[in-house]
Amino acid sequence: MKIRISADSTCDLTPDYVRTHNIAIIPLTVSMGGRDYTDGADIVPDDIFRHVDGGGDLPKTAAVNTETYRREFEELLKDADAVIHFNLSADFSSSYENALRAAEGLPVYCVDSRNLSSGIALLLCEAVDLIEGGEGDPKAVLEHVNGLIDKVDASFIIDRLDFLYKGGRCSMVAMLGANLLKLRPCIEVTGGKMVVGKKFRGTYERCLKQYVDDRLRNPDAVDPKRIFITHTGVTPEQAALVRSLLLERLPFEEIIECRAGCSITSHCGQGTLGVLFIRK
Numbered sequence: 001m002k003i004r005i006s007a008d009s010t011c012d013l014t015p016d017y018v019r020t021h022n023i024a025i026i027p028l029t030v031s032m033g034g035r036d037y038t039d040g041a042d043i044v045p046d047d048i049f050r051h052v053d054g055g056g057d058l059p060k061t062a063a064v065n066t067e068t069y070r071r072e073f074e075e076l077l078k079d080a081d082a083v084i085h086f087n088l089s090a091d092f093s094s095s096y097e098n099a100l101r102a103a104e105g106l107p108v109y110c111v112d113s114r115n116l117s118s119g120i121a122l123l124l125c126e127a128v129d130l131i132e133g134g135e136g137d138p139k140a141v142l143e144h145v146n147g148l149i150d151k152v153d154a155s156f157i158i159d160r161l162d163f164l165y166k167g168g169r170c171s172m173v174a175m176l177g178a179n180l181l182k183l184r185p186c187i188e189v190t191g192g193k194m195v196v197g198k199k200f201r202g203t204y205e206r207c208l209k210q211y212v213d214d215r216l217r218n219p220d221a222v223d224p225k226r227i228f229i230t231h232t233g234v235t236p237e238q239a240a241l242v243r244s245l246l247l248e249r250l251p252f253e254e255i256i257e258c259r260a261g262c263s264i265t266s267h268c269g270q271g272t273l274g275v276l277f278i279r280k
Contacts, residue, residue: 014257
């Protein structure tokens with residue numbers, strides 16, 4: 001049985017991975033400056049930075065509608081026996097519910113990732129590994145993936161809080177206080193929702209080290225198969241620092257560095273970086 005994999009554009013995979021494994025990406029809509037854009041097609045994160053830094057409001061993202069999902073699923077099924085689609089957490093968007101409605105009567109299996117960004121990608125990669133390893137039963141793939149959802153460890157350290165402030169996720173006082181004290185909060189995905197975790201203090205590089213130390217404080221509980229370094233734009237030196245810190249703690253088989261798309265960018269701004277992995 002031939003199985004195709006698709007995902008919302010919020011999954012933050014690398015373009016190379018998407019091409020190599022023939023992943024179908026279904027884009028959300030990004031509204032900015034009175035116009036609607038197609039995520040990843042006619043708007044990219046740098047467009048958002050220029051708009052917000054120029055005094056514009058934060059963009060808003062809109063779920064894929066049922067009709068679009070149905071059309072995309074039917075197109076994929078012209079050359080496949082089944083489709084497994086990975087959605088942004090149902091707590092963040094109505095995309096999952098729309099995809100479920102679109103999949104009615106079709107051999108399409110929708111996954112509520114309970115996650116965002118490369119937290120979705122980790123689950124998708126597991127499905128790809130199984131399918132390319134010879135698994136032809138979509139229900140078996142779905143069972144494996146669903147068993148990993150609660151084991152995904154997804155978090156990001158935030159360098160600047162003005163995006164969170166403009167998005168109503170922190171107060172002006174909290175933003176100014178954090179800037180004054182050089183505090184950088186960690187945003188974690190827990191139970192399908194974003195929550196504020198630890199706050200790190202110091203230079204950005206010092207905070208990156210503290211953040212990695214904290215996330216991998218129990219390396220025996222981490223699956224060393226794959227880890228993502230996903231960011232909204234950092235220097236090559238900063239990315240290399242994080243990579244070296246990860247390898248000091250665990251010999252990961254694969255480290256994937258990925259530039260986050262418009263969804264994470266819209267909420268967190270420049271200098272946001274996360275390490276995302278699956279726990280044992």
